[in-house]
Amino acid sequence: MKILVCISKTPDTTAKIAFTDNNTKFDSNSVQWIINPNDEYYALVRAIELKEADPSVVIHLVTVGAADADAIIRKALALGGDEAIRVNTESQDSYSIASQIAAVAKENGYDLIFSGKETIDYNGASVGGMVAELLDLPYISLATKFELNGTAATVTREIEGGEEVCEVSLPVVVSCNKGMAEQRIPNMRGIMAARTKPLKVVEPVAADPLTSITAFSLPPVKGGVKLIDPDNVAELVHLLRNEARVI
């Protein structure tokens, strides 16, 4: 059983979001980079749990990015996984990233490909689905539970107002959502082991992006809170009805 986990580098969840170059580029000055939480907490940790249940499982991590992504991929290896692959190209749109990951997957062959449900920076939620299409594999998005039964899996996915349970034969691509696993903190042994785990750098295949960002903007600032006396909640109801007109 071989599992590929897609890892993306994103700004820390508390990072201040600002832009440069006339609002066309993300200002990465003084930004701390982390493993995209959805990739880490849900996709990677679930893959590690599967390996803990069956030590013959092999986990590869893949990321698309320049050498500055190495620190993140080592951090991921400290949590678990056997080796990492970095496709040596700047990450652009979802399609170009998915094309690189699909090329790695074709080369190595995996039974299972996990991604996070979305990255917390560009919120595309698209790479997993695109990889699945490029490999002509089934795809289950927003999975909250994943149980392996031999060469098949039982997967629960989120739908509007509930969940759907499905059966699928491997290989399959799954995007992982909260519920799949719980966040882990890497231990010293893992951190030491990660230093010597293989990190293979491969050159990209030709894949032009289909989209590009032309400008960024920040949401309008709120006008300030209107405080209501806790002993006069009827006033809040009145304001919501007649001023905000939302109830």
Add this chain to the structure above:
Amino acid sequence: MCVLTFIDIAEDGSVKKSSLEALTYGAQLAKQSGIETQAVAIAPVTEELSALGKYGVTKIYQVNNEALKHFDAQVYTKVMAAVAEQSGATVIVFSNNANGKALAPRLSARLKAGLVAGAVALPNITNGFTVKKSVFSGKAFADVSIHTPVKIISLQPNAFKTEAGEGTAEIVAFSATADVPKITVTHINKQSGEVPLAEAEIVVSGGRGLKGPENWGILEDLAKELHAALACSRPVADAHWRPHNEHVGQTGGAIAPNLYIAVGISGAIQHLAGVNRSKVIVVINKDPEAPFFKAADYGIVGDLFDVVPKLTEALKAG
């Protein structure tokens, strides 16, 4: 040339509200470009499809195939590609809901058609084709330019108001040779009568201030009075006080209701990221220094165990 909108159908055969938004969006986009709006329904539907004409769609391709009863992104993508080809679609619109998130990326890769996932406004077509979407989990917006001849947009739920007028759509049967789905849906767990969180216009959300899962009754009463969906903060979901699907924030769901009522939530930046596209935010917290008040429209500094039941009563009183 036309705009083609995917009609997402719920398990009970009804058209999802998020699809009505997508249909309205598709119709306005088509009007903007001076072309026709068409749509496609793949799953079995119990509603009268032609009535969807009131949202501006003129022709609906209806696929009737027992193999397509349950959603399977791989199989649905091939059907969508076939309909897109026959209709000559230049823009394809989805809702960025659970099924849209599986289908739109696949179709994008299949057709090599650029995708903007999570659009919040109509495209700007004055110079190229640029669509605004939410990025950094609600902390910013990006204008994304699509470079390919066929374009795919998935519309963020609750970002665009449905608008109904007059009209009837022509229904055209579309016979699709569908592959056998590789995914078998064994069951669906859905609590009937509950408002789906992603589609809810009003959301009542609880945080650690509630002190324990046994205290959720007061929020449930308030939500019931407002026909609202329930949500929660990350610590609440992590402590298993509430199910994971109610978690909103950077690593949970992002929502954009008309009204978000935050009860006992301090308002960490990660939580705000998931809810700051809400039109109106009400914060109830005993700590006047809670950062959430800075992002709120209305606030009550007070004991939630006292304020929330009073609020429910005040709503009942009319």
